[in-house]
Amino acid sequence: MAKPQPTLTQLRALVGVADHRHFGRAAAALHVSQPTLSSAVAALERTLGVQLVERTTRSVLLTGVGEQIVARARGVLGAVDDIAEVAMRARAPLTGDIRLGVIPTVAPYLLPRLLPTLRGRWPQVRLRLREAQTSTLLAELRGGALDLALLALPNDEPGVTEIPLYDEDFVLVTPAEHPLAGGSAVPLAALAGQDVLLLEDGHCFRAQALDVCREAGARERATLRAASLSTIVQMVAGGLGLTLLPAAAVGVEVGEGRGLAVATFSRPVPHRRIGLAYRATSARVVDWDLLAQEVRAALPGTDLELCPVPVGNPKVTRSG
Amino acid sequence: MAKPQPTLTQLRALVGVADHRHFGRAAAALHVSQPTLSSAVAALERTLGVQLVERTTRSVLLTGVGEQIVARARGVLGAVDDIAEVAMRARAPLTGDIRLGVIPTVAPYLLPRLLPTLRGRWPQVRLRLREAQTSTLLAELRGGALDLALLALPNDEPGVTEIPLYDEDFVLVTPAEHPLAGGSAVPLAALAGQDVLLLEDGHCFRAQALDVCREAGARERATLRAASLSTIVQMVAGGLGLTLLPAAAVGVEVGEGRGLAVATFSRPVPHRRIGLAYRATSARVVDWDLLAQEVRAALPGTDLELCPVPVGNPKVTRSG
DNA sequence: CAAGTTTGATAGCCTCGATCTATGGCTAAG
DNA sequence: CTTAGCCATAGATCGAGGCTATCAAACTTG
Numbered sequence A, B: 001m002a003k004p005q006p007t008l009t010q011l012r013a014l015v016g017v018a019d020h021r022h023f024g025r026a027a028a029a030l031h032v033s034q035p036t037l038s039s040a041v042a043a044l045e046r047t048l049g050v051q052l053v054e055r056t057t058r059s060v061l062l063t064g065v066g067e068q069i070v071a072r073a074r075g076v077l078g079a080v081d082d083i084a085e086v087a088m089r090a091r092a093p094l095t096g097d098i099r100l101g102v103i104p105t106v107a108p109y110l111l112p113r114l115l116p117t118l119r120g121r122w123p124q125v126r127l128r129l130r131e132a133q134t135s136t137l138l139a140e141l142r143g144g145a146l147d148l149a150l151l152a153l154p155n156d157e158p159g160v161t162e163i164p165l166y167d168e169d170f171v172l173v174t175p176a177e178h179p180l181a182g183g184s185a186v187p188l189a190a191l192a193g194q195d196v197l198l199l200e201d202g203h204c205f206r207a208q209a210l211d212v213c214r215e216a217g218a219r220e221r222a223t224l225r226a227a228s229l230s231t232i233v234q235m236v237a238g239g240l241g242l243t244l245l246p247a248a249a250v251g252v253e254v255g256e257g258r259g260l261a262v263a264t265f266s267r268p269v270p271h272r273r274i275g276l277a278y279r280a281t282s283a284r285v286v287d288w289d290l291l292a293q294e295v296r297a298a299l300p301g302t303d304l305e306l307c308p309v310p311v312g313n314p315k316v317t318r319s320g
Numbered sequence C: 001c002a003a004g005t006t007t008g009a010t011a012g013c014c015t016c017g018a019t020c021t022a023t024g025g026c027t028a029a030g
Numbered sequence D: 001c002t003t004a005g006c007c008a009t010a011g012a013t014c015g016a017g018g019c020t021a022t023c024a025a026a027c028t029t030g
Helices: A010-019 A023-030 A032-050 A064-091 A107-121 A134-143 A206-217 A229-237 A246-254 A285-298 B008-020 B023-027 B034-048 B064-091 B107-121 B136-143 B204-216 B229-237 B247-253 B285-298
Strands: A051-053 A060-062 A096-102 A126-130 A148-153 A160-175 A245-248 A260-264 A271-279 A303-305 B053-055 B060-062 B096-102 B124-133 B146-155 B162-174 B196-197 B243-244 B260-264 B272-278 B304-306
Touching: A010 A023, A010 A032, A010 A064, A023 A032, A032 A148, A032 B064, A032 B272, A051 A206, A060 A064, A064 B034, A064 B053, A064 B064, A064 B285, A096 A107, A096 A134, A096 B196, A107 A126, A107 A246, A134 A160, A134 A271, A148 A160, A148 A206, A148 A285, A160 A206, A160 A229, A160 A246, A160 A285, A206 A245, A229 A245, A229 A246, A229 A260, A245 A246, A271 A285, A285 B064, A303 B260, B008 B023, B008 B034, B008 B064, B023 B034, B023 B136, B060 B272, B096 B107, B096 B136, B107 B124, B107 B247, B107 B285, B136 B162, B136 B272, B146 B162, B146 B204, B146 B285, B162 B229, B162 B247, B162 B285, B204 B243, B229 B243, B229 B247, B229 B260, B243 B247, B272 B285
Parallel strands: A096 A126, A096 A148, B096 B124, B096 B146, B196 B243
Antiparallel strands: A051 A060, A148 A271, A160 A245, A160 A260, A160 A271, A160 A303, B053 B060, B146 B272, B162 B243, B162 B260, B162 B272, B162 B304
């Protein structure tokens, strides 16, 4: 026996009846006639072999199975709408609002490079930026307040997919007269006993740098936690200690003639991976992949190592 | 402009092509002719306005958008199959295998009452029982190795739905000659300084009883952790201390003439809630509701307080 | 290099099912 | 008992989706 499968039209009819609890009004809302709706629901019940709706002339109620199936039908119809939206987004890629959250240790160094490129190549896109720490960004991402987050990977957040973008080394910033100043392959162990200045709690870069310090045997100057890398670098210039910076920050934070020197570590060089994160259910994956390409294209050429582009054939190109 | 929506047939066609990477074979697998399949995919691309498949005479590839949409289409088709299964299950309620996990502090006291009732009223059902601690049960439930778990609530497990069944009070079991023996409204504070025997780590009832002890100021005899309530009661009879039992265990564990006495607490009486847990995506919710009714019907009449039946109209009755 | 083979697209026809209008039957209210 | 409201049924119509036959393109092979 061949089992007839439910039809999308039938599912829409059922959901409509469930919503309105009234065949006539549901039919009007679905722009079909009442008998059409009636027979659609009846056909669904026939193919499923179960009564879904209790009809009396006075009221329309769902049976227990009916409730179950209505819930699933809503899911199906929503997913079909999603498919249409995915296609629509792909037809007009990278347009409209994108709510992007960025962590504070990336934003000031990457955005000045990204924004002009993006505006030039995708004038239709409007970035709505938000700067916050990782935990905030992930919460807002899951809650739907953000479309996309630019942060350090991995986060192992269920339901969130990540696109790796680049790896950036950590470098050592010291006063110019410091013994380690300007070194080119400083071993981690050279940090032992040094006073290292770090960000305040909640910054992921604080945790990453702290790991390095622990391994190296350095100690944190805990009384001097700063709110930004900028402040920390000022403090280093003031002779209060030394600090680690992610490579991308060096150009902006360590200027000439400020009495500062940058040293690089010997292998294995401590580093972190930066990438994009989005809800796995997002209908705009194609957009996010394109944006990832733009970020990679906007990267400073030297110190940052691009992550390989993961998948598939990037068939979608700019429209126009 | 009215947008034509994708059809289930079209989605099936697309998924088939994605699976086989070959129109002819996909058509055979779907039991349609090759031109039909071809035109279905073409129609889908037309309604979505996006190219989904790269066709050459030599190979068939998916575009980026195509991959996205295939993934979602699989979800849609799976959900539709689920709907059919929900209906099928409702047509033949409570039949077939049910893999039920039960925690050790419930199983020996509830199952002897439940099993005969169940066999009598639903002879077609076959329970495959498994006794394990909460964490194991929940892991197996999520992994699909179990259909259903009978344990203490709440667990706040994402993706897992819980049906409350009954609340059971904790009672105090002491040697017959103990000062608290047989009391009828013992305040928790009376436990202060007493030696209480508890289960070994991992049992949820251990944690629950330990909470009571902490609040009451009792101390655990940590050198005597037991693997079962049965063992603990033996130890109490041997004068090694006293213990807490969930009410349902009293009848089985505390017999006559074994030198044991049962005392009840004053209000607020410590208690725990027992219920069923299942994957929120399960297609057999109707079955689980029915089984919950059977558990309630099988309950010992006196000490356990039924939880209110939550929802809906239990339209489904026994078939036959 | 030409013929053959493989494979997906197109054309034309047909069938079945979804939809419509018209109507019937049931229930609750007055 | 009548009336109004509401869902089910009947019969007609039309289009989506199916099939067979054929074409066009590309790779293979003697």
